[in-house]
Each structure stands twice: as structure tokens, then as C-alpha cells.
Amino acid sequence: MKIRVFTAILVCKIIRGLAKLAGRGSSLPGKYALKICPDILSQLKLPELSLAVTGSNGKTSTVEMIAHILRSNGLKVAYNKEGSNQIEGVVTFLISDSTMGGKVKSDVVLLEADERYSRHIFKYFHPKYFVINNLYRDQMTRNGHPEFIKSVIGQAVYDDMTLILNADDPLVASFGKGREGTIYFGADNLPSDTKTHEGIYDDGKYCPVCKSPMEYEYYHYNHIGKFKCTSCGFERHAADHSLTSTQEKDGKASITIDGKYEIPVFFTGIYHCYNILAAFTAAVTSGIAPEKAAESLGGYILKSGRISDFTLGKLDGRLLLSKHENSVSYDRSIDVVANDKRKKSVMIIVDAISRKYYTSDSSWLWDINFEKLCGSDVEKIILAGQYCDDLAVRFELAGADPDKTVYFTTVQEAADYCAHNLDSFLYVITCFSDKEKILSIVTRRELS
Amino acid sequence: MNVKILYLYPDFMSLYGDNGNVRIMDRRLKDQGFEVEIIKRTVTDSDIDFTDVDFVYMGSGFESNRNIAAKHLAGFKDALVKAVDDGVPMLFTGNSYDILGKGITTADGSFVEGLGIFGFTFKEQIEKRYTGDVVLEDCAINERYVGFVNRAGVPENNEELLFDAVKVIGNVPMTKDAVRKNRLLGISLIGPVLLKNPKLAELFVNEICERKGVKAKDIDYPHSEKSHAVTLKALMEAEL
Numbered sequence: 001m002k003i004r005v006f007t008a009i010l011v012c013k014i015i016r017g018l019a020k021l022a023g024r025g026s027s028l029p030g031k032y033a034l035k036i037c038p039d040i041l042s043q044l045k046l047p048e049l050s051l052a053v054t055g056s057n058g059k060t061s062t063v064e065m066i067a068h069i070l071r072s073n074g075l076k077v078a079y080n081k082e083g084s085n086q087i088e089g090v091v092t093f094l095i096s097d098s099t100m101g102g103k104v105k106s107d108v109v110l111l112e113a114d115e116r117y118s119r120h121i122f123k124y125f126h127p128k129y130f131v132i133n134n135l136y137r138d139q140m141t142r143n144g145h146p147e148f149i150k151s152v153i154g155q156a157v158y159d160d161m162t163l164i165l166n167a168d169d170p171l172v173a174s175f176g177k178g179r180e181g182t183i184y185f186g187a188d189n190l191p192s193d194t195k196t197h198e199g200i201y202d203d204g205k206y207c208p209v210c211k212s213p214m215e216y217e218y219y220h221y222n223h224i225g226k227f228k229c230t231s232c233g234f235e236r237h238a239a240d241h242s243l244t245s246t247q248e249k250d251g252k253a254s255i256t257i258d259g260k261y262e263i264p265v266f267f268t269g270i271y272h273c274y275n276i277l278a279a280f281t282a283a284v285t286s287g288i289a290p291e292k293a294a295e296s297l298g299g300y301i302l303k304s305g306r307i308s309d310f311t312l313g314k315l316d317g318r319l320l321l322s323k324h325e326n327s328v329s330y331d332r333s334i335d336v337v338a339n340d341k342r343k344k345s346v347m348i349i350v351d352a353i354s355r356k357y358y359t360s361d362s363s364w365l366w367d368i369n370f371e372k373l374c375g376s377d378v379e380k381i382i383l384a385g386q387y388c389d390d391l392a393v394r395f396e397l398a399g400a401d402p403d404k405t406v407y408f409t410t411v412q413e414a415a416d417y418c419a420h421n422l423d424s425f426l427y428v429i430t431c432f433s434d435k436e437k438i439l440s441i442v443t444r445r446e447l448s
Numbered sequence: 449m450n451v452k453i454l455y456l457y458p459d460f461m462s463l464y465g466d467n468g469n470v471r472i473m474d475r476r477l478k479d480q481g482f483e484v485e486i487i488k489r490t491v492t493d494s495d496i497d498f499t500d501v502d503f504v505y506m507g508s509g510f511e512s513n514r515n516i517a518a519k520h521l522a523g524f525k526d527a528l529v530k531a532v533d534d535g536v537p538m539l540f541t542g543n544s545y546d547i548l549g550k551g552i553t554t555a556d557g558s559f560v561e562g563l564g565i566f567g568f569t570f571k572e573q574i575e576k577r578y579t580g581d582v583v584l585e586d587c588a589i590n591e592r593y594v595g596f597v598n599r600a601g602v603p604e605n606n607e608e609l610l611f612d613a614v615k616v617i618g619n620v621p622m623t624k625d626a627v628r629k630n631r632l633l634g635i636s637l638i639g640p641v642l643l644k645n646p647k648l649a650e651l652f653v654n655e656i657c658e659r660k661g662v663k664a665k666d667i668d669y670p671h672s673e674k675s676h677a678v679t680l681k682a683l684m685e686a687e688l
Contacts, residue, residue, distance in 0.1 A: 363639025
């Protein structure tokens with residue numbers, strides 16, 4: 001074994017130990033290891049089974065569910081927690097799990113892979129399975145646009161990997177073109193599907209392969225659905241594993257995969273179903289029996305906390321955590337509000353656009369289907385935060401009734417207004433970067 | 449009185465909420481008392497008619513889309529250039545601005561012909577994006593514009609460019625930006641530029657009114673003004 005490999009592992013483990021004591025993050029140890037041995041990732045001995053998950057939305061949930069299934073079935077799994085999906089973080093977590101000789105101890109390595117950084121990580125080792133969940137307009141101030149992300153993910157795809165792809169997302173599915181052995185997952189025609197496209201923009205209008213117009217038999221949401229190019233023949237691939245139905249009765253929700261595996265879920269939001277389906281497909285492809293995978297998923301409670309219930313004065317409310325700079329996530333939250341027939345109001349908070357970097361870009365607000373929200377019989381629309389004026393113009397042009405719309409520069413003012421003036425259920429839609437501003441004011445309740 | 453907005457490639461070049469610009473113009477022109485007709489033309493249309501249009505808009509797209517749109521639009525180059533010469537107000541934002549020049553050297557080394565209204569060329573790469581918040585200054589009228597740049601290319605010469613980049617937060621290699629000929633404005637900023645820059649919206653409304661022979665009414669847009677002020681202050685104060 002080369003001395004610098006040994007030194008890199010040693011230094012990484014020592015700094016990791018110290019960093020843990022100091023309560024510090026996970027990228028620093030890996031950074032030092034990379035300085036000592038830039039190709040440390042190719043020097044580690046990985047187990048035979050390794051998986052990586054990427055995509056715009058739901059990486060963390062999907063990875064956590066895959067880990068849960070594999071662990072429930074007796075495998076020792078090493079995976080990177082949220083926030084350490086760049087190369088330094090990956091080095092840290094792999095070395096933390098390896099012997100001094102550089103052998104990873106777990107049975108499975110599972111990676112949440114950043115869309116932009118996978119190409120740097122997979123230069124050194126190739127996961128056996130690479131799951132790509134979806135490609136949306138997401139954080140474009142950093143990510144450019146979905147086609148750019150597709151091209152940089154493409155640089156991380158090698159012939160010896162097996163791709164596990166979302167068959168219903170044309171940009172994702174195009175990775176499978178000409179690749180034998182690719183595994184697909186997708187949803188069958190569901191009652192909630194639409195025949196026509198819904199949303200402000202349509203990223204499925206033109207073929208990602210030849211740029212000719214595409215036709216859809218149905219849409220699950222946005223550009224996710226059963227597509228076919230009118231020119232080159234690129235079309236939705238038959239799925240190896242399918243979401244066949246979702247059901248909700250007597251307050252109990254469940255989804256069915258492949259017509260026979262029923263999995264109880266907390267909520268049947270379609271994006272959530274795709275994460276479960278991706279996790280199920282990845283686990284089954286890795287050798288877990290489907291009934292075992294379904295059983296493990298049934299006992300799994302999603303921890304990521306996308307929904308928080310609260311009281312504010314006399315009001316009951318629910319926070320729907322969405323992602324700024326990600327119109328698809330907002331559109332799904334708007335669906336929840338629009339489908340709720342109660343008397344309701346909704347607060348939108350845009351204060352800090354990102355928690356990771358500075359930007360004042362609010363262009364993504366114009367990609368969100370606020371028209372649907374404005375047309376859905378909402379009592380009051382409360383626009384809050386530093387960018388409430390950007391929201392105000394957007395809502396005005398979305399057709400919001402000026403008498404029903406109020407704006408506040410601070411979340412405190414907005415919350416005070418709600419507590420004193422509203423008597424309806426209150427939905428709050430905002431992002432990780434702004435959620436504490438409302439959660440620190442309201443009283444949290446157990447989810448009901 | 450009727451005004452016609454020609455919205456170029458709305459389903460093909462509308463990547464960053466660019467639709468907002470057309471909607472803002474639509475609203476402001478209605479506020480002026482016009483009936484507004486929005487004509488949408490895209491890559492599957494065999495004709496684009498520039499006669500009798502009062503405002504032309506084109507936004508950003510994937511570079512691959514922009515290249516196809518550039519080739520499509522080249523088929524109507526003479527009509528477009530004539531409209532520019534006739535003084536039709538036009539706004540090209542984001543990477544649709546690139547095609548106003550001589551052309552673009554794309555990431556794979558091929559050259560996409562531009563409309564040749566200006567002399568600049570762009571050179572693109574695919575390894576990274578140039579992104580950042582910027583403040584541009586039009587020294588001639590002492591006006592500042594705010595917005596975001598998100599592009600794959602850089603201009604290879606910037607002699608004709610009008611505005612100074614007085615602040616760039618991000619990795620955009622930009623010192624100058626924007627071109628103007630008659631009432632055509634090309635600018636790198638993406639998205640609803642006319643929201644955060646009400647002065648530009650006002651400029652276009654005034655130009656359209658002037659060409660229609662009516663006096664523009666003075667209308668306040670306080671949210672837009674405040675959005676501009678909040679963003680300008682935040683960007684000027686932001687540490688690099």
C-alpha cells in the first residue's frame with residue numbers, strides 16, 4: 001500500500017475525530033485527504049454493491065429509503081447524509097467507514113450524488129447502479145438549466161454502470177437511449193393525471209433527443225408523463241417497476257407497486273410516490289426480494305419533515321415546505337392547497353432565496369403556477385419577506401384579487417396580521433431557507 | 449387602439465420566467481388604454497410577420513434551443529432588420545441577445561450564424577455556467593439596472609456594449625453589457641427584467657405610445673419601484 005494513501009486515511013480519520021468533537025461539518029477531513037492523495041477515491045476498496053442517487057428533487061428521501069430497505073434486510077450500509085454530497089464529503093464518509101488499509105467495511109456503499117459534482121467523484125470509482133430520479137428547473141442560479149445538468153451528469157455516466165431511470169421524465173429517460181440493461185421505473189395512468197399540460201412552462205414540449213414536438217398521452221404533473229416524439233420515435237420506455245395505484249380511505253393512505261405490493265404511506269403526493277418507487281426499484285435491482293422491499297418501506301416513516309402543523313393564535317395551519325428556485329416543488333404545494341376544500345388562506349414567504357449563497361434572483365416566481373392558487377377560492381393571500389414586492393407583481397399578473405392580497409416585509413408582521421384578522425385554515429408555503437422565520441413564531445403541533 | 453406584441457419562441461425560449469416580461473408589457477399597455485394582442489411564433493411556424501408589430505420580445509433558452517431558434521429566425525432576418533430600422537421597440541434578454549451579433553461559437557466548436565445587427569460574437573463552453581447577480585449602469589442617462597446573468601458564453605469583443613457592469617456577484621466575466629440600435633435593446637439579464645427595472649418597462653411603453661402618436665399616461669408601479677430599490681440596495685451592499 002502506498003504511503004500517501006495510508007497517510008491520507010490516517011489524517012482524514014484524525015481530523016474527522018477532532019471535527020466530530022468540535023461539532024464541525026464533514027467536508028474538511030476529506031479535503032485534507034484529497035490534498036495528500038488526490039486519487040484517494042480510486043485507492044479505496046469498495047464493496048461489490050454500490051449505488052448512487054441523483055436528480056433535482058428527492059435525493060435525500062430516496063437515499064434514506066434505500067438505506068432503510070437494505071438495512072432492514074440485514075445489510076450494513078454506508079451512506080452520506082445530506083450536505084456531504086460533494087467530493088470532500090464523499091471522501092470523508094468513505095474513509096470514516098474504511099479500515100486503515102482502505103477497505104470499506106460496509107456491505108453497501110450508497111451515495112447521494114450532487115448533480116454537478118458526480119462527474120468529479122465518478123472519475124475515481126463507478127457505482128454499480130446509478131439512479132436518476134428527475135431533472136427539473138432547480139436552483140438555476142447555480143445549476144444553469146436542466147439540459148446543462150443533463151450534460152454534466154452525462155459526464156458521470158460510464159458504460160460499466162447500470163442506470164436506473166425515471167421512465168416518465170423525458171430528459172432523464174434519454175440517458176437510457178442505446179443502453180441495454182437499463183432499468184426503468186414509472187407511474188401507470190392515474191386518476192389524478194391530466195390529458196393536457198398544466199403549468200406555466202412545458203419542458204416536455206420538445207424532444208430532448210431531436211428537438212421535434214412531443215405528444216403526451218397523459219401528464220402526471222408538469223412534463224412528467226407518457227410522452228412520444230412525433231419525429232425520432234423517442235418515447236416513454238416500458239417500466240420494470242410501476243406505481244399502479246394510490247388509495248386513500250378512512251384516513252389511511254397507501255400506494256401499490258407492480259399491482260401487488262401495497263405500501264402504507266403518510267401522504268400520496270406524486271413526487272413522494274416517485275421517491276418510494278425509485279427506492280423500491282433500486283433495492284429490488286440490488287437483489288432484495290420485492291415483497292421484502294415493500295414490507296420494509298411500509299414500516300418506514302418519512303423523516304424529512306416536509307409538512308409541519310402548527311397553531312397561530314386561534315388559527316390552525318400547515319407549513320408545506322417547498323424549494324425556492326424550484327417551480328415544480330411550489331406547484332406541488334399549490335396542488336395541495338387547491339385540492340383542500342376548506343375555507344383557507346395561504347401565506348407565501350420569500351425572504352432569503354437560498355441558505356447557501358446570496359442571490360436576489362426571483363425569476364423562478366414566474367415559472368410557478370400561482371394562477372392555479374389564485375383561482376382556487378382562497379380567502380386571503382399573504383405575501384411576506386424581503387421580496388414581497390416581487391411576489392406582489394407576480395400575484396397581480398396571476399389574477400389575484402387585490403382586496404384579498406396583503407404584503408409584509410417581515411414574517412412577524414405577516415404572522416401578526418394573520419393572528420388578528422383571519423378565521424380560516426392557514427397554509428404557509430416557503431423554503432428551508434425561510435421556514436424557521438415562521439416556525440419560530442407559531443406553536444408546532446403533532447401532524448394530524 | 450390596438451397594439452401587437454410579437455412574442456418570439458415562447459415555448460422554446462422561456463427558460464427563466466421570461467414570460468414575465470411579456471405579461472408586464474401586456475399589463476402596462478392595457479393600463480395605457482390599449483387593446484393588446486399577443487402574437488406567439490415558434491420554431492414550428494413557417495412564417496413570422498414583423499409588419500405592424502409594436503413590440504417584439506425574445507427570452508432565454510437551452511443553448512441547443514437557442515441555436516435552432518437562431519437558424520429559424522435567420523429565415524426572417526430581412527424583415528426583422530427592417531423592423532429594427534423602422535424603429536420598432538424590441539427586447540432580447542438572456543442568451544437570445546447573443547444572436548443579435550455575428551454569431552456564436554458553441555461548445556462543440558461549431559459556429560451558429562447570428563443576425564449580424566451588431567458586430568460582436570460569443571464564445572461558449574460547457575464545463576461551467578457563468579452565473580451571478582449584476583448591477584449595470586447606463587452612464588448616458590445615469591440609470592442603474594439590476595438582474596441576474598446565467599449563460600454559457602462570453603462576448604469576444606465588447607466595444608459596442610453600452611452599460612458598465614458596476615457590480616458582479618458571481619463568476620460572470622463581465623465588464624460591459626447590452627446593445628442598442630434604434631429602439632432594439634439586447635441585454636444579458638435573464639427573467640422578468642421589466643419587473644425589477646421599471647424604468648426599462650416605462651421606456652418601452654413610452655416608445656410604443658410615441659410610435660402610436662399618443663401621449664403616455666404617467667402611471668405609478670410602486671411594487672416594481674420597491675423591488676428595484678430593495679434589489680439595488682442589497683446588491684450594492686453585498687460583499688464579494
